[in-house]
Amino acid sequence: MIAGGLLGAGAAAWPGALVGVFSAALAVGLHDAWRRRRLLAWLRQLQIGGPKFSDADLSAIQPPQGSWVDEVVDRTLRLVKAQSRARQESQQRLQDMLAAIQASPNGVVLLDPEGRIEWCNQTAAQHLGLDVTRDLRQYVANLIRDSAFGAYAAAGDFNADVLVAGRASTPSRPVRLSLQLHPYGQGRRLLLSRDVTLIEQAEAMRRDFVANVSHEMRTPLTVLAGFVETLQTLDLPPQEVRRYLDLMATQSQRMQALVSDLLTLSRLEGSPLPGLSESFPVQALMTQCELDASALSSQMGRAQHRFEFDLQGAADLIGVASELQSAFSNLVSNAVRYTPAAGQIQVTWRLLPDGGGEFAVQDSGPGIAAEHLPRLTERFYRVDRSRSRDSGGTGLGLAIVKHVLQRHGASLKIDSVIGQGSRFAVVLPAARVRPLNVLPVSSQPAEAPAMMTS
Ligand SMILES: Nc1ncnc2c1ncn2[C@@H]1O[C@H](COP(=O)(O)OP(=O)(O)O)[C@@H](O)[C@H]1O
Ligand SMILES: [Mg+2]
Numbered sequence: 001m002i003a004g005g006l007l008g009a010g011a012a013a014w015p016g017a018l019v020g021v022f023s024a025a026l027a028v029g030l031h032d033a034w035r036r037r038r039l040l041a042w043l044r045q046l047q048i049g050g051p052k053f054s055d056a057d058l059s060a061i062q063p064p065q066g067s068w069v070d071e072v073v074d075r076t077l078r079l080v081k082a083q084s085r086a087r088q089e090s091q092q093r094l095q096d097m098l099a100a101i102q103a104s105p106n107g108v109v110l111l112d113p114e115g116r117i118e119w120c121n122q123t124a125a126q127h128l129g130l131d132v133t134r135d136l137r138q139y140v141a142n143l144i145r146d147s148a149f150g151a152y153a154a155a156g157d158f159n160a161d162v163l164v165a166g167r168a169s170t171p172s173r174p175v176r177l178s179l180q181l182h183p184y185g186q187g188r189r190l191l192l193s194r195d196v197t198l199i200e201q202a203e204a205m206r207r208d209f210v211a212n213v214s215h216e217m218r219t220p221l222t223v224l225a226g227f228v229e230t231l232q233t234l235d236l237p238p239q240e241v242r243r244y245l246d247l248m249a250t251q252s253q254r255m256q257a258l259v260s261d262l263l264t265l266s267r268l269e270g271s272p273l274p275g276l277s278e279s280f281p282v283q284a285l286m287t288q289c290e291l292d293a294s295a296l297s298s299q300m301g302r303a304q305h306r307f308e309f310d311l312q313g314a315a316d317l318i319g320v321a322s323e324l325q326s327a328f329s330n331l332v333s334n335a336v337r338y339t340p341a342a343g344q345i346q347v348t349w350r351l352l353p354d355g356g357g358e359f360a361v362q363d364s365g366p367g368i369a370a371e372h373l374p375r376l377t378e379r380f381y382r383v384d385r386s387r388s389r390d391s392g393g394t395g396l397g398l399a400i401v402k403h404v405l406q407r408h409g410a411s412l413k414i415d416s417v418i419g420q421g422s423r424f425a426v427v428l429p430a431a432r433v434r435p436l437n438v439l440p441v442s443s444q445p446a447e448a449p450a451m452m453t454s
Contacts, residue, residue, distance in 0.1 A: 006020070007020050035064055035066045035069050038064035038069075039064050039069055039072060039073070042061065042062075042063050042064055042073070043076065045061050046061065046076070046080055063077070098119070098121075101121050102121045102122060102123075104121065104123065105123065106123060106192055106193065106194050107120070107121060107123040107124030107125075107126070107127040107128065107177075107191075107192065107193030107194070108120065108121045108123070108124055108190065108191070108192060108193075109121075109124045109128075109130075109140065109190070109191040109193070110188065110190060110191075111140055111181075111188060111189040111190070111191060112187075112188060113186065113187030113188060114139070115139055115140050115141055115153070115189070116137050116138060116139055116140070117130070117135055117136055117137065117138055117139075117140055117143075118136070118137075118188075119136070120132055120135075123193070124191070124193050126167075126168075127166055127167065127177055127193040127195065128143065128144055128166075128167055128177075128193060129143075129167030129168075130143060140153075140191065141153060144164070144179075146164040146165065148162050148163065148164055149162055149164050149179055152179070152181075153181065158180060158181040158182060158183065158189075160180070161178040161179060161180035161194075162178070162179050162180070163176055163177070163178055163179075163196070163200075164176075164177050164179055165177070166195065166197070174197065175195065175197050176195075176196050176197045176200045177193050177194065177195060177196065178193070178194045178196045179191060179192070179193050180192050209379060212379065212380040212395075213258075213262065216258055216380070216394070216395070217255060217258065220251035220252070220254045220255045221251075221255070223247070223248075223251045224248055224251050224252065227244050227247060227248045227251075228248075230244065231244060253392070254389075254392065254394075257392060257394050258394045258396075261394045261396040261397070261400060262396070264326065264396075264400055265379075265396060265399065265400060265403065268323070268400065268403045268404065268407065269403075273407055274319040274320045274323065274407055274408055276318050276431070278318065278319065278320060278321065279316040279317065279318045279434060280316060280317060280321040281314065281315075281316055281317075281436070282311070282314070282315050282316070282317050282349055282357070282359075283311060283314060284321075285317070285321070285324060285325050285328050285359075286309055286311050286328075286347070286349060288325055288329065289309070289325075289328050289329055289332045289347060290307070290309050290347075292329050292332060292333060293305075293307060293332045293333070293335075293336055293345070293347075294307065296333055296336045296337070297336050300336065300337070300391070301341075304341045304342045305336060305339065305341070305342070305343055305344075305345055306342070306343070306344045306345070307345050307346075307347070308344070308345070308346045308347070309347045310346070310347070310348045310349070311348075311349045312348065312349060312350040312351070313349070313350055313351035313357075313435060314435070314436040315349075315351060315357055315433050315434060315435045315436055316433075316434040316436060317357070317428065317432060317433060317434075318431070318432045318433070318434060319407075319408045319432055320407075320408075323404045323407065323408070324404060324408065326400060326404060327400065327401045327404040327405060327426065328359055328426070330397040330398070330400060330401050331359075331361040331401060331424045331426070332345070332347060332361055333397070334361075334393075334397060334398070334424070335361050335362075335363035335365065335422075335424075337391035337392070337393060338363070338365045338366060338387070338391065338422075339363040339364060339365035339366075339421075340365065340366075343363060343364045343365055343421075344363070344364040345361065345362070345363045345364075346360075346361070346362040346363075347359075347360070347361050347362075348360045348362070351433070351435055352427070354430055355430030355433065355435075356427060356428050356429050356430045356432075356433055357427075357428045357432075357433040358425050358426065358427050358428070359425070359426040359428070360423060360424070360425035360426070361423070361424050361425075362421065362422075362423040363421045363422055363423075364420075364421040365421050365422060366418070366419065366421075367416045367417050367418040367419050367420050367421055367422055368383055368414075368416040368418070368422055369383070369418055370416075373414050373416065376398050376414060377398045377399055377401065377402040377412065378399065379395065379396055379399040380395035380396065380399075381395065381398075382395050398412075401426075405426060408428065408432055409428075409429045409431065409432065410426055410427060410428045410429060410432065411426075411427050412424065412425070412426060412427075413425040413427060
């Protein structure tokens with residue numbers, strides 16, 4: 001302005017100076033206005049880009065320049081960059097959290113105050129049959145149609161969960177879900193879903209098991225108590241007393257057998273898996289089976305059973321001897337128990353081409369109808385209750401066999417035809433069988449007879 005004034009004064013004395021000062025002020029004002037406009041336009045561009053600006057985007061928008069403008073631009077840029085970074089970090093945190101919820105084995109549904117779905121993870125979608133995109137903003141009550149859930153949501157008491165059938169549930173493969181609502185934020189709710197099918201099944205099995213054990217115990221106890229009362233109240237002749245005491249002994253043996261089998265099962269459940277360090281000759285197991293079989297057969301008054309024990313290929317078995325002995329003996333004792341007098345029982349051990357081994361018990365007993373076969377190894381499952389009880393069975397024998405075999409990586413094959421007998425075969429994997437390079441036992445009758453008939 002001073003320069004304008006001096007120039008104007010030089011040209012036309014004081015009026016010129018006035019004009020000069022005025023023109024210079026106008027020029028400065030116009031220039032400032034132009035810079036303000038550019039600054040505003042630049043700020044507007046920043047606003048449009050907003051927090052999504054990356055550092056590269058920011059430097060792509062050319063900022064205006066000029067003395068005071070530089071400072072404004074610099075401060076604004078720093079502010080925008082800091083804000084943008086904070087926004088990106090919080091976006092990343094949100095994404096990480098959602099990814100963590102996605103990875104959760106539980107279903108998670110976020111609901112707005114009106115009960116509409118804001119977000120849900122894949123697990124919840126699978127549990128409840130939701131579509132993670134299509135069903136957003138839908139009322140959850142319209143999508144989960146189970147009346148138990150409707151009542152639960154309406155009652156408003158979310159301290160406990162509610163059990164509903166899963167979307168994939170069918171009568172043959174039921175799926176049970178536990179749903180629980182958790183209020184959070186301002187009127188929002190979190191719906192958690194958990195697949196409790198296995199827990200429910202285990203609980204049902206535990207209940208059945210306790211009921212079965214109680215029932216099995218009560219029957220002999222009732223009989224025993226009846227006899228005790230009779231002996232206490234009636235003055236019976238010694239012969240009758242003897243008969244009663246024999247019957248009582250049978251009942252107490254039944255209870256003992258049951259308790260012993262229960263203890264075996266719980267020991268199997270509680271002990272560590274069999275290692276690969278212990279080994280023993282399969283011949284020893286066969287010999288023990290033979291002894292047990294003839295003892296049981298005579299005890300049952302069925303000494304006429306024809307036994308055949310055949311050991312084809314000597315081998316050492318790797319695992320827990322007492323467990324495998326119990327499994328093998330159980331199969332042999334079943335054959336003895338269920339095969340009528342004069343029946344034939346064939347017990348064979350042979351090596352398999354894949355390096356494994358097979359222990360098989362074939363009998364000429366009554367056979368088992370096909371529909372029972374898949375359930376035979378269930379605890380307390382019997383084809384014929386009274387026959388099992390009469391023969392002193394506890395209903396736990398094959399459950400023990402199955403457990404022992406599972407622990408050794410072995411399997412049980414059952415073939416049976418009604419009226420033609422049954423064949424129970426244990427197939428041991430190669431890892432549990434070490435063949436011995438000796439002549440088959442059947443050619444060394446002096447050491448251990450391969451065939452035995454009793
Ligand atoms: N060799 C067999 N012949 C016919 N039925 C058998 C034989 N082995 C097992 N079963 C049937 O399988 C059921 C279950 O066997 P198990 O678990 O050993 O219980 P149990 O104590 O009754 O013998 C038996 O009750 C019987 O009905
Ligand atoms: Mg049995």
